[in-house]
Amino acid sequence: MTTVLPRKTRHTIKAGLFAFALAGFAWGISGSTATAQVTAFKQAVAEAASDNTDVSAFYRANGYDAIWTGSDKASLKRRQALLQALLDAPAHGLPDQTSMVAKLTDALKSVQTTRDLGRVEAALSKAFVTYAEDLKTGMLVPSKIDDGMVRKKADLDAEALFTGLMAEQPTAYMRNLAPDSPQYRALMREKQRLERLVQTGGWGPTVPAGKKQPGQKGAGVIALRNRLIAMGYLERSASGSYDSALEQAVQAFQTAHGLAADGVAGDSTLKEINISPNARLKSVIIAMERERWLTPERGDRHVLVNLTDFSARIMDHGEITFQTRSVIGKNTHDRRTPEFSDVMDHMVINPSWYVPRSIVTKEYLPKLKANPNAVSHIHVTDNKGRTVSRGAIDFSKYTARSFPFSMRQPPSKTNALGLVKFMFPNKYNIYLHDSPQKHLYPREVRAYSHGCIRLAEPFEFAYALLAKQSEEPKAFFDRILKSGNETRVNLETHVPVHLIYRTAFVPNKGPVEFRRDVYGRDAKVWAALERAGVVLPGVQG
Template structure:
């Protein structure tokens, strides 16, 4: 995040040191003109300060005009506002007076009639509107993400650098926006869904069949094909009632995007997802666009990303997906926290120090029912100094919670952490780890843990994290894993890991994905976004 902010700041100073156009040399705004404008058109102190600072940094030169007239930036900005208004269904910046003023000033220049006051007013209106637009479009809601269970550091935006970039663009250049690339990709899909809504939305699919597959016929397939054609899963719509090979491929693609089993069979679960309205999907995208405003504009080249509702861990190398694996995350009562960390250590054959919450709810009641519970489950009791304690010396009936010692599970085949765990210091006691319960990865919905993240292919992850450490060969690692000796390995450099929560996103193949809101965090955020 710091690197992205430094980059945008550097761009800003580079732009501010460069003349926008030699023809603008005589077009200067006085500070008194800016003060008079805000006296007549008061704004928040933050916006007024942004505008004044912007002009100070460019020696009060005009931004939107040269001596020859308005620059291309005016049209570019108008298009930007129109696109935003349509995508987000937000009329905040639909200003007929501003559009009229732009038209009048443009006409005056064409007729060589220059009204200085009108030009000054338009210059400052455009700049003020830009900063207000940027705050709303890119900064996000004022409530802190931490209040919404999001502990990844929020991206800091430099809107002055963004405006300088806009001013220097010509008609064919893409406009820089201070957002993550995934934000821009999701906005494109949002516009597609706005178009679908204009056409009447998705058709309702009704059938009494529990499943439909290749070569079968049913009247509902007309609506199914229409839906999949609108959502771009089906390339051409034959409008027949026959389940064709192309429909099977389209259904399979839809299922993949929705996190359903990719059978290519139209079953009940698939129809339920298809029957979620276009308004529901648009709202889902808007909620996740808000989250993406909080994400750093630029992230590290190499990092790990766990998307909780997707039940997936993605490994990024050189800013591209390198590989991915299934994960098990916390159940609703034990939510996996959303935050950023850095993997610094791998523990092979780890002990599992059982958290107090699990001791209180599960271990203590089990011990009171069966005095041999600990030995049966390969567990032991040690002091906080790590000294072994005799279970027979403990009166378990004295404790209902918060025991004054550690209960841990020893390394072995039944250890809940499996053969390894991946540590990244955090305040949530969350880490990645192996598991002996491999069968859970075959399930479509994988929220079963107490909060930590179980990885389907931990050995592959370990080898990736240690690929540059020549002291740890695969043979040496395998030898250690054959023992029950706990062994720690430092990960250098530390690997960034993001534990995130997205229920709508565009993947690296350009496909729009949706997932269920397993922790009801979409609803919580939607109440903040759509409060008005």
């Protein structure tokens, strides 16, 4: 999307480019004067670039030669491509760079000496690196926003960045700095659509409170109908009743927003229907930033867990080949599931549950002090893993810090981990697993665990993983399961696992879908984006 600038700003930019083309005069002077000017230029570049490690390293490597400030056509094309890319930054949900462009063009227009030229050269490179980093790997540092957002962004390869700029057509190169993923491109299109919608009045009046269901009539039903028509879930109609067409439209909306698709517009459904286009636009811009954080090397086959969607998927070459519901960490500070990526290398069939230290001391030790036979299905073990008789322990004399024992639940159908767990070893002690608490999976919001991710269909998930290394994955799995023995099964091909948090995402087929900000993390991301200069269109939808 091209940003349309005021005439005065566009004139300033053009004037700066013209003046800059004339600034190549320094290189046309011969003899000792030219040598002195070249030296002055390089010194100015070195000084101006010294506060940016990447830019300084580039110029040291290229001998402080100009890449933007020459009078040749290649330099002109790079300048033009960079300035236009900066002007188009808001299309990517980045801050408006009009003032930066004006500052750079003013500097170009004001060049009087070769030292001036050197300073502008370095300024252009610094603007380029900042823009490229924001676009390729994101503006924000996740861990500085929320301690559960522990994802590490990819490091910017500045050397490759400059090499690509010098080797490729500049305009295309600038355009290709954005994440090369179908999801990012789809989010960008949705952003543009919502911006147009906001500017033309949004989805019209909100729907009044009060449950609405099939068979009803009245102003509230008409308001619901009109809102869904504006949103694209219902064909235009003059019907004033809650008929089957409206019921199906409500179901489609509910499915696209992670709600129970019962076709009844209750409180939770109406709350989502009445969310403004501006609020949805925020979710899309946040999702674009989050997409920039996620490594582009995701794996041809990978596991994708979207926490806000309470789902786990196996992705093969961009297509969903398996999907199941999940339960994530409870919305308390010590239980929220973190966001990160790692690699799954094995599963354990008939697992023991080695109770985390925090649960042992916070939950079980107080119970054991009150009753040594509490939680009797869990063994108390010493530092060598041997079961210790509870009768030999005076639990009352220990504190959370001094308690010297561990606890383990042996394999069983009632084990907290169920009958299989899937391991991608990480310092957060997070993994995917079965659970005996099957009653939680039909619920709309599924945030109940201590942090690990429970799967509604763990056996089928295992079969899908094992199908790559066994001709009869189900038979192989069931044979081990029936043995009752705790068994580690290595994955011959390791599978990347990405735990993400997206309140807006675009499926391979169908319109954009939205989810609730279950942990409040997106609200924090948006506040950080605003502090960084990201703004929405001024019209409220």
